[in-house]
Amino acid sequence: MNVLSAARRSxxxxxxxxxxxxxxAVAYLFLxxxxxxxxxxxxxxxxxxxxxxxxxxxxxSGFSYSGFDxxxxxxxxxxxxxxxxxxxxxxVIIVPxxxxxxxxxxxxxxxxxxxxxxxxxxxxxxxxxxxxxxxxTLWLFMIFPNVGLINMLLAVVNxxxxxxxxxxxxxxxxxVLVELWRGVGFYMVIFLAGLVAIPExxxxxxxxxxxxxxxxxWSITLPQLRPTITFCLIMAVIFNFQLFDAVYMITGxxxxxxxxxxAWYIFSNAFKYDQLGLASATSTLLLLxxxxxTAVLLKVLPSxx
Amino acid sequence: xxxxxxxGLLGAVGSLFLVSSASSEETKTIxxxxxxxxADEAALWSPYIAEFEKAHPGVKIDHVITPWNTWNxxxxxxxxxxxxxxxxxxxxxxxxxxxxxxxxxxxxxxxWSDQVKGGYGPLWTVAHFGEMQVGVPFATSPRMxxxxxxxxxxxxxxxxxxxxxxxxxxxxxxxxxxxxxxxPGNIPVAAAKLGYQSYLPFLWSMGGDILDKSGKPRVDDxxxxxxxxxxxxxxxxxxxxPIGNYSAQEGQDLFVRGSIAVQNMAAEVLGKLKAEAxxxxxxxxxxxxxxxxxxxxxxxxxxxxxxxxAYKEEAWEFVKFITSKQVVEQYIAAVGLFPARVDxxxxxxxxxxxxxxxxxxxxxxxxIVPKSxxxxxLWFKEVEAALSGIIAPEEAAKNAQASLERxxx
Numbered sequence: 001m002n003v004l005s006a007a008r009r010s011x012x013x014x015x016x017x018x019x020x021x022x023x024x025a026v027a028y029l030f031l032x033x034x035x036x037x038x039x040x041x042x043x044x045x046x047x048x049x050x051x052x053x054x055x056x057x058x059x060x061s062g063f064s065y066s067g068f069d070x071x072x073x074x075x076x077x078x079x080x081x082x083x084x085x086x087x088x089x090x091x092v093i094i095v096p097x098x099x100x101x102x103x104x105x106x107x108x109x110x111x112x113x114x115x116x117x118x119x120x121x122x123x124x125x126x127x128x129x130x131x132x133x134x135x136x137t138l139w140l141f142m143i144f145p146n147v148g149l150i151n152m153l154l155a156v157v158n159x160x161x162x163x164x165x166x167x168x169x170x171x172x173x174x175x176v177l178v179e180l181w182r183g184v185g186f187y188m189v190i191f192l193a194g195l196v197a198i199p200e201x202x203x204x205x206x207x208x209x210x211x212x213x214x215x216x217x218w219s220i221t222l223p224q225l226r227p228t229i230t231f232c233l234i235m236a237v238i239f240n241f242q243l244f245d246a247v248y249m250i251t252g253x254x255x256x257x258x259x260x261x262x263a264w265y266i267f268s269n270a271f272k273y274d275q276l277g278l279a280s281a282t283s284t285l286l287l288l289x290x291x292x293x294t295a296v297l298l299k300v301l302p303s304x305x
Numbered sequence: 306x307x308x309x310x311x312x313g314l315l316g317a318v319g320s321l322f323l324v325s326s327a328s329s330e331e332t333k334t335i336x337x338x339x340x341x342x343x344a345d346e347a348a349l350w351s352p353y354i355a356e357f358e359k360a361h362p363g364v365k366i367d368h369v370i371t372p373w374n375t376w377n378x379x380x381x382x383x384x385x386x387x388x389x390x391x392x393x394x395x396x397x398x399x400x401x402x403x404x405x406x407x408x409x410x411x412x413x414x415x416x417w418s419d420q421v422k423g424g425y426g427p428l429w430t431v432a433h434f435g436e437m438q439v440g441v442p443f444a445t446s447p448r449m450x451x452x453x454x455x456x457x458x459x460x461x462x463x464x465x466x467x468x469x470x471x472x473x474x475x476x477x478x479x480x481x482x483x484x485x486x487x488x489p490g491n492i493p494v495a496a497a498k499l500g501y502q503s504y505l506p507f508l509w510s511m512g513g514d515i516l517d518k519s520g521k522p523r524v525d526d527x528x529x530x531x532x533x534x535x536x537x538x539x540x541x542x543x544x545x546x547p548i549g550n551y552s553a554q555e556g557q558d559l560f561v562r563g564s565i566a567v568q569n570m571a572a573e574v575l576g577k578l579k580a581e582a583x584x585x586x587x588x589x590x591x592x593x594x595x596x597x598x599x600x601x602x603x604x605x606x607x608x609x610x611x612x613x614x615a616y617k618e619e620a621w622e623f624v625k626f627i628t629s630k631q632v633v634e635q636y637i638a639a640v641g642l643f644p645a646r647v648d649x650x651x652x653x654x655x656x657x658x659x660x661x662x663x664x665x666x667x668x669x670x671x672x673i674v675p676k677s678x679x680x681x682x683l684w685f686k687e688v689e690a691a692l693s694g695i696i697a698p699e700e701a702a703k704n705a706q707a708s709l710e711r712x713x714x
Contacts, residue, residue, distance in 0.1 A: 252498070
């Protein structure tokens with residue numbers, strides 16, 4: 001302590017600080033492009049969205065300050081509650097399903113006795129790379145009444161034609177199926193990376209102790225994968241709360257508004273009805289919801305081995 | 306030396322600036338945006354644009370074909386960012402936000418109307434909203450009911466006539482179904498596929514509407530509830546294709562292929578029938594009559610001039626040219642639309658086209674008021690929920706009325 005005080009008095013510490021600043025300046029220079037990108041495309045729009053949530057109007061009609069009116073409108077808007085209901089229903093179905101299926105795929109493809117692993121990995125991962133518009137169009141062809149591939153296959157086994165988009169349940173399941181198909185590859189790759197990192201000796205020791213594959217999965221694989229599962233869960237929460245493109249492309253929010261997600265509600269208000277203020281208020285609430293859920297998950301779930 | 310160099314450089318830059326200013330003064334560029342009505346849209350317009358540019362030296366037309374599926378986003382971004390095209394083709398049902406935010410030149414106030422309105426008769430007012438003439442009416446695609454004569458003959462069912470009623474429609478569908486026609490009719494009312502256009506004729510014919518004459522919502526009255534119940538019964542009896550199965554376009558395709566016996570269709574189907582099914586025997590008939598009369602849906606397209614256009618006089622000259630009798634007759638005939646001009650000879654010698662043309666006066670549109678799009682979306686979402694059996698028609702009517710009252714408050 002005394003040495004440091006003496007060094008400060010003598011100016012040596014000041015010199016060190018300057019060097020440190022110089023050294024940081026170089027670091028900031030390297031960080032500048034990323035920081036600039038962050039400020040322009042993320043922090044800037046985020047702050048603008050929060051500010052706009054206190055204004056009514058849109059880009060065609062102009063804005064005027066309205067305090068908390070947009071939030072009060074949301075509070076009493078039945079449409080908004082309907083979108084929350086659907087988003088939560090979708091969320092509750094998709095998050096466990098996508099994680100369970102991708103984990104199962106990863107465990108299967110991590111087995112040394114499986115042949116053609118790389119082919120399967122590529123095939124399962126491919127939908128994650130394809131644009132959602134392409135995937136949705138493909139699915140629309142497959143679920144088309146009468147001549148759609150799925151109904152034709154069902155007809156072969158004498159199963160009655162399914163009207164995929166005519167009821168809220170079937171329309172929701174269709175969206176879940178498409179999103180599942182798209183998401184499985186992404187999470188599977190992350191799980192595979194986690195599986196590879198589990199020490200082989202643990203399995204050898206378990207085998208010596210007489211543990212079978214199921215026991216090994218529950219007692220070694222799952223506990224060792226906890227940090228990966230936590231990461232995937234958080235990613236799935238963030239991605240799926242923003243469900244939009246599949247709704248836009250496949251159901252258009254129907255039937256009867258039963259598949260309108262929160263992101264759809266934001267889009268409609270912002271770009272169809274010229275109510276960017278209301279859309280910004282909804283976006284702010286969505287941001288708070290995702291942040292809160294993520295914070296709770298980070299608190300509750302273990303993040304290290 | 307140094308001073309001379311600097312002066313020389315400044316001089317060169319100044320000259321360049323002057324040259325570029327002079328050239329921009331010489332050429333006045335008019336942006337012209339239109340969504341396509343044909344796969345050959347660019348080729349169809351290019352001779353007219355060339356002719357106009359030749360007749361107006363110094364004016365250049367910058368023609369941009371805007372896709373329909375991103376129509377709203379493209380035009381909203383352009384008008385909001387101050388980059389609106391001088392001339393744009395607007396569909397009335399899509400454009401209330403532009404109209405009521407005063408984005409277009411009022412043709413009446415500009416003193417231009419009298420130069421052209423003589424060719425339009427009563428149809429001049431189809432582009433008159435909010436006490437403004439927002440553009441020059443151009444084209445429409447009227448609707449009528451078409452039926453497949455072969456399917457009717459095979460089923461032994463009498464052809465519908467222009468005075469048929471809504472009960473007659475139900476009876477016709479029942480007879481066709483009973484004789485083995487799997488999907489007798491298609492009434493495409495999926496909200497995501499502009500289903501309100503197919504639903505509204507029934508609502509109007511039952512005596513209902515979205516707004517009353519004072520502009521207040523009236524979607525919870527008896528006519529509204531009865532229309533939902535009436536149409537849902539058709540779905541429940543499987544007399545028409547399940548809700549959401551086919552859009553109007555897909556239904557047209559099925560009709561042309563001979564898979565659907567009867568459907569309310571836009572006039573574009575005539576071109577498709579001639580090109581793809583010249584042997585198909587069909588008949589054309591007016592909408593079935595109900596207690597509220599006999600109605601069908603029809604919206605209009607018009608050419609508007611942006612208020613922010615720097616060359617309004619030149620833009621007006623261009624609009625006058627592209628809505629002239631000569632251009633209208635050629636372009637509209639090429640794409641199979643119907644004209645707003647009443648002084649053309651289009652479809653006069655074609656019985657099918659003439660039937661559509663003569664029936665246009667009976668057709669109606671959604672109310673073009675501020676927030677039209679939101680009003681229609683919120684209302685029809687509830688109608689679709691009722692038709693899909695998610696909620697009862699009475700509840701749908703109540704919900705729709707509450708939503709519309711909130712929006713219009």
